[in-house]
Amino acid sequence: MGKDTEEWLTAQQCATRTGLSIRALRLYEQRGLISPRRTTKDWRLYGRSEIERLHEIVALKAFGLSLKDIGALLSGQVTDLGRALDTQRHALEARLRQAETGLRAIDVLRQRFDKGESISTEDLLGLIHTMEGAPETEAATGWARYEQARPRVATSLSHNQMADLEGAWQFADGLVVRTKLVEGKLHFCPPGQPAYRLWAEAPDRFFIKGLPVQVSFTRREGAVVGLNHHQDGGVETAVPIDSASAALAETTLAQRITEQQPLAASAAAIRGVIATHGAADPDFDNLAPALKRLAEEQRDHMAAVLASLGPLQSLDFTRVSDTGLDIFIANFAQGRLEIGIGFAPSGKISTLYFT
DNA sequence: CTTCTAACA
DNA sequence: TGTTAGTA
Numbered sequence: 001m002g003k004d005t006e007e008w009l010t011a012q013q014c015a016t017r018t019g020l021s022i023r024a025l026r027l028y029e030q031r032g033l034i035s036p037r038r039t040t041k042d043w044r045l046y047g048r049s050e051i052e053r054l055h056e057i058v059a060l061k062a063f064g065l066s067l068k069d070i071g072a073l074l075s076g077q078v079t080d081l082g083r084a085l086d087t088q089r090h091a092l093e094a095r096l097r098q099a100e101t102g103l104r105a106i107d108v109l110r111q112r113f114d115k116g117e118s119i120s121t122e123d124l125l126g127l128i129h130t131m132e133g134a135p136e137t138e139a140a141t142g143w144a145r146y147e148q149a150r151p152r153v154a155t156s157l158s159h160n161q162m163a164d165l166e167g168a169w170q171f172a173d174g175l176v177v178r179t180k181l182v183e184g185k186l187h188f189c190p191p192g193q194p195a196y197r198l199w200a201e202a203p204d205r206f207f208i209k210g211l212p213v214q215v216s217f218t219r220r221e222g223a224v225v226g227l228n229h230h231q232d233g234g235v236e237t238a239v240p241i242d243s244a245s246a247a248l249a250e251t252t253l254a255q256r257i258t259e260q261q262p263l264a265a266s267a268a269a270i271r272g273v274i275a276t277h278g279a280a281d282p283d284f285d286n287l288a289p290a291l292k293r294l295a296e297e298q299r300d301h302m303a304a305v306l307a308s309l310g311p312l313q314s315l316d317f318t319r320v321s322d323t324g325l326d327i328f329i330a331n332f333a334q335g336r337l338e339i340g341i342g343f344a345p346s347g348k349i350s351t352l353y354f355t
Numbered sequence: 356c357t358t359c360t361a362a363c364a
Numbered sequence: 365t366g367t368t369a370g371t372a
Contacts, residue, residue: 011358022358023365041372043358 006047008037014046018054025054031067033057033074152207154199161203162186165217168246169227169238173342173350175323176249177238179215179227188215191253192322253324262317266326266341269349270315274330277306305354310334325351 011022014036018025025044028034034053036044046054053074060070165186168178178189179198186206187195196213198206204217218226218237227238241249310333318327318338325340342351 021365023367026360027365041358042360 008045008047009051011044011046014044014051014054017051018058020054020058028054028057028067031071033067033071152199152201154207154209155201157200157203159184162200164224165204167224168241168243170241170246170249171229171236171238173344174249175238175342176241176246176253177227177229178246190323191250192257256320256324257322260320262320262326262328263343265343265347267315267317267328269343270328270330270339270341271312273349273352274306274312306332308334309337325353 009017011025014020015022015025025034025036025046029036029044034046034050034057036046036050038044056074057070060073061067065073162181162184166179166181168176170176176191180187180189180195182195186198186200188198188206188208189195196208196211198215199209200206204219205214206216207214212231214230216228216230217224218228224240227240229236229238312330312332314331316329316331318329321327321340323342325342328339328341330337330339338355340351340353340355341349344350
């Protein structure tokens with residue numbers, strides 16, 4: 001094989017060859033996606049490997065991935081492309097559903113327009129919202145789900161790097177978890193569950209083996225100020241709390257689990273949510289912000305599910321879960337759902353799941 | 356005439 | 365990403 005027969009392209013030649021702009025080439029280099037060699041005059045030279053990689057980048061970009069995603073993929077941190085394809089498919093399906101609801105909304109407005117009825121600016125704004133609102137978010141959480149599910153490689157951290165990660169943490173919904181060092185190994189201890197060993201993939205970034213869950217820590221000026229729990233395409237943040245407050249919260253929770261009594265507000269809140277999802281103009285103001293975002297994304301899906309189930313006939317409390325959620329069984333005319341609900345200190349619904 | 360960096364749109 | 369300025 002000829003060794004020195006490799007052709008080296010200048011920036012302009014490379015740009016022409018790949019269909020990219022010189023500016024884009026420099027941007028990709030700045031983002032660490034490529035690293036062309038330089039001449040003594042600092043001119044960039046692009047070889048075979050760079051051209052190959054640029055073609056990969058172009059393909060992945062057309063595929064809808066951000067430069068950040070592409071960087072992660074190309075740096076070898078991601079090996080499971082099959083899962084990437086799946087999540088990308090889900091993201092595209094979500095956009096498809098979004099487009100379909102947009103089309104339906106347009107058809108409705110078109111019919112009213114044809115009949116000579118007036119169309120308010122509010123109608124149009126609502127239409128615009130359905131069209132541009134969710135797809136980006138869904139694609140983003142789709143990718144986040146993949147990112148959280150991808151295979152990970154554990155590295156080891158020094159004792160110093162984990163010493164200040166031990167403590168008690170409280171989430172927005174009031175739930176308290178602890179992180180503990182046991183024999184030099186960091187553990188994540190949610191209430192009512194066994195301790196999970198946290199494996200480091202980088203300083204302040206950990207994962208749990210066998211679960212698509214990550215735990216990371218936020219620092220400000222070197223001090224740890226937050227614990228982030230990554231799961232289901234989202235992230236929940238907890239703040240450090242002192243040991244006494246943690247103990248109080250833990251005994252309160254333990255008491256609720258022992259007594260197995262639902263919170264006074266639970267049943268009414270669930271009925272409210274069901275009624276709201278069935279309404280033409282859902283209002284999610286009683287949901288905490290993170291949940292509100294989720295609810296808006298899933299509005300059509302939930303509305304369809306609830307519509308297929310028919311009217312609610314009864315709502316029966318079953319138990320208090322290990323994390324303090326009130327679990328109900330909702331009986332509908334055409335089926336049943338298990339529903340879990342939890343509240344933030346603000347009184348708004350912080351957790352809600354339908355099964 | 357081209358590429359470089361840096362900064363701004 | 366595009367554009368522009370001032371260089372080498």
